[in-house]
Amino acid sequence: MRILFLSSEVAPFAKTGGLADVSGALPAALARLGHDVRIVMPKYAAVDAPRWGLTAGEEIVVRPAGRESRFTLWSGRLPETAPEAPVPCGFLANARFFDRPGLYQEGGKDHPDNLDRFSAFCRAALEVPRLWRWQPEVVHANDWQTALTLLYLRTHGAREPGGAPPATLFTIHNLGYMGLFPAEQFPLLDLPRNYFTPETLEFYGNVNLLKAGLLYSTLLNTVSPTYSREIQTPEFGNGLEGVLRARQRDLSGIINGVDYTQWSPERDAHLPARYDARDVTGKRACKRALQKACGLPVKAAPLIGMVTRLTPQKGVDLVLDVLDELLQLELQLVILGSGDPALERALEAAAKRAPAKLSVHRAFDEPLAHRIEAGSDLFLMPSKYEPCGLNQLYSLRYGTIPIVRRTGGLADTVVDATPSNLAAGTATGVVFETASGHAVLNAVRLALELYRQRSVWSQMIAAAMAADFSWDRSAREYAALYDRAIKAAGHE
Numbered sequence: 001m002r003i004l005f006l007s008s009e010v011a012p013f014a015k016t017g018g019l020a021d022v023s024g025a026l027p028a029a030l031a032r033l034g035h036d037v038r039i040v041m042p043k044y045a046a047v048d049a050p051r052w053g054l055t056a057g058e059e060i061v062v063r064p065a066g067r068e069s070r071f072t073l074w075s076g077r078l079p080e081t082a083p084e085a086p087v088p089c090g091f092l093a094n095a096r097f098f099d100r101p102g103l104y105q106e107g108g109k110d111h112p113d114n115l116d117r118f119s120a121f122c123r124a125a126l127e128v129p130r131l132w133r134w135q136p137e138v139v140h141a142n143d144w145q146t147a148l149t150l151l152y153l154r155t156h157g158a159r160e161p162g163g164a165p166p167a168t169l170f171t172i173h174n175l176g177y178m179g180l181f182p183a184e185q186f187p188l189l190d191l192p193r194n195y196f197t198p199e200t201l202e203f204y205g206n207v208n209l210l211k212a213g214l215l216y217s218t219l220l221n222t223v224s225p226t227y228s229r230e231i232q233t234p235e236f237g238n239g240l241e242g243v244l245r246a247r248q249r250d251l252s253g254i255i256n257g258v259d260y261t262q263w264s265p266e267r268d269a270h271l272p273a274r275y276d277a278r279d280v281t282g283k284r285a286c287k288r289a290l291q292k293a294c295g296l297p298v299k300a301a302p303l304i305g306m307v308t309r310l311t312p313q314k315g316v317d318l319v320l321d322v323l324d325e326l327l328q329l330e331l332q333l334v335i336l337g338s339g340d341p342a343l344e345r346a347l348e349a350a351a352k353r354a355p356a357k358l359s360v361h362r363a364f365d366e367p368l369a370h371r372i373e374a375g376s377d378l379f380l381m382p383s384k385y386e387p388c389g390l391n392q393l394y395s396l397r398y399g400t401i402p403i404v405r406r407t408g409g410l411a412d413t414v415v416d417a418t419p420s421n422l423a424a425g426t427a428t429g430v431v432f433e434t435a436s437g438h439a440v441l442n443a444v445r446l447a448l449e450l451y452r453q454r455s456v457w458s459q460m461i462a463a464a465m466a467a468d469f470s471w472d473r474s475a476r477e478y479a480a481l482y483d484r485a486i487k488a489a490g491h492e
């Protein structure tokens with residue numbers, strides 16, 4: 001299958017979050033399955049052309065609403081993909097739009113011309129296949145930044161005489177980010193006025209670029225089955241639940257995979273000791289080293305880890321609500337996170353009050369994230385919503401029992417320690433329902449009880465480490481969805 005994959009960030013070239021990880025790993029996995037998949041992304045200042053061996057090529061000129069934008073198409077390929085399954089990457093360079101710090105923001109503020117930047121990118125991206133002399137059967141766009149391509153395919157797409165437009169798939173990675181812009185910017189999109197109505201791109205008086213993906217894709221998906229259902233409700237839909245419900249039959253969920261070459265305790269270069277499912281003794285050395293590094297007493301107390309963006313989404317405020325009670329329990333808590341300054345300050349103040357129990361690291365620190373996954377006994381993720389979540393998947397592989405809220409991808413990937421799941425040997429974590437501090441506290445108490453029952457605990461660790469969330473599996477599900485989209489587009 002020929003797949004054009006569009007994303008505003010792709011690891012390792014440029015990354016702000018999970019979207020980049022998916023955009024690097026999924027195309028690579030599809031190529032390994034034998035598909036001809038190619039990526040197009042912006043060439044930001046952060047993209048290191050010499051390091052990745054990128055070369056400059058032809059020019060693409062677009063003139064949305066009479067304003068000319070010139071892009072240079074740079075070429076490269078995803079590194080570390082096998083020569084027999086390469087993934088070509090096109091990078092669209094435009095100094096005015098992309099030669100600046102920050103992919104979407106600078107100093108915590110969105111770039112004011114984001115609509116202009118990404119709409120021009122979407123227009124130019126559609127010209128890339130022509131330069132490659134290659135026609136995709138499926139165009140796969142991700143999140144609001146690339147959503148417009150799916151509409152431009154209909155309004156501005158160049159077609160071979162008699163040729164059908166390609167099938168399209170749109171993936172929602174986080175409905176919390178919609179690409180909202182003031183109505184005055186609508187003319188910059190170069191679309192007829194009838195695309196600014198509540199049935200099209202208008203959203204309560206603003207332009208909503210995500211809607212282009214929701215409305216004009218052949219099929220759409222999110223990154224877990226539960227999240228795909230949740231976003232059809234007012235609680236999680238952010239006002240788009242009606243639009244999503246109307247497309248219920250075209251909407252599905254596919255869990256993200258894990259890059260087990262980076263995240264496996266048997267070969268993780270960041271760890272002081274390695275271990276695997278057959279022999280977990282190395283995990284104890286990881287725990288001791290983590291306690292030492294964090295200035296916590298080196299002792300047998302259960303150690304709970306958290307690695308997270310500090311935002312309300314992640315339920316950090318719930319933990320703060322009951323932090324004093326939590327720290328009364330026989331446990332230690334290590335938190336690595338950055339984000340909301342108020343949450344950062346509150347956590348650091350708490351750590352000063354209880355230095356023997358709580359260690360807080362205000363940073364984005366990849367090696368420490370690995371050491372926390374390996375050295376902790378439990379991992380806490382009390383998210384209010386969670387499209388997929390990666391950290392609980394890492395925790396499972398590291399034999400670190402996740403305590404999660406029953407939402408989105410957390411609900412789909414952690415098997416709750418109910419009496420029947422424990423009896424069946426399938427339990428891999430503790431799952432709680434309510435988004436409250438009280439519920440977090442109760443879940444931690446329950447987890448500590450299980451921790452004290454050594455044979456139960458060992459069985460849970462074994463079940464957790466055996467869970468398989470490899471990209472290969474998810475890529476097969478995406479390939480099946482592309483097939484379905486091609487069939488559906490043929491009937492449009």
Ligand code: ADP
Binds near residue numbers: 309363364
């Ligand atoms: P989200 O994409 O919503 O932030 P995920 O759980 O899907 O949440 O992915 C978060 C990724 O970012 C994980 O790989 C996690 O280890 C990493 N991460 C988050 N915060 C930090 C941090 N402070 N330091 C290092 N890595 C972090």
